Amino acid sequence: PYVDMILVDGITLLCNDIQVDPQDIVMVTRNVENFQLVLSWHMKAGTMCEFSKKEFIEGLQSLGIDSLEKFQEKIPYMRSELKDEQKFREIYNFAFGWAKEKGQKSLALDTAIGMWQLLFAEKQWPLVDHWCQFLQARHNKAISRDTWSQLLEFAKTVGSNLSDYDAEGAWPYLIDEFVEYLNENGVIQNGLINDSSLKR
Secondary structure, eight states: OOTTEEOHHHHHHHHHHTTOOHHHHSOTTSOOOHHHHHHHHHTTOSSTTOEEHHHHHHHHHHHTOOSHHHHHHHHHHHHHGGGSHHHHHHHHHHHHHHHSOTTOSSBOHHHHHHHHHHHHHHHTOTTHHHHHHHIIIIIOSOBOHHHHHHHHHHHHHSOTTOTTOOTTSOOOHHHHHHHHHHHHTTOEETTEEOGGGSOO
16 A cells, blocks of 8 residues: 555564564564564665565565565574674664664664664673663763764674773763763673663
8 A cells, every 4th residue: 555665564464474473573662573674684674664665576586585485484594694793793784774763863762772682682792781771871862873883893892891991992982981881880890790780
């Protein structure tokens, strides 16, 4: 009914056809399950929860999918792609533009937090919950593309005990504030993360 677009209803039908629970794919909170993120990356989708006919056809062609059976067979492969270092970086960078509202330059904070929790659930960055808590407590604003990109560099290059963090480095002020927040709240003690500092 939307001419050349598949929207939420269509994605729900697709999920039913390939036997993936649509509640895992399009949740009310706009959090998404990793399968939809990776599928959207393959389709070079411009917006969360919608595919144009061109995106859909070209994405399926690139994956070698021409039947529901082949679609189902590819799902484990798509889920596993987040574990590949190079693909993770590409998917991470793609996720910013994909998840932001149309016409906005920044990513809404609740959406950014949902995406970070999804992405770092796969890559196991031990400080992700502290980062999200810090943003809610101290920042409470939309996230810029620069902050989004730099956080991945921070997570990859600075150990979770912060021993190799350089305060003179060219980190965005928000990341510097995050390190101060960790120290102020006793999150890092004797070189280890103190998870009891997380306010549940």
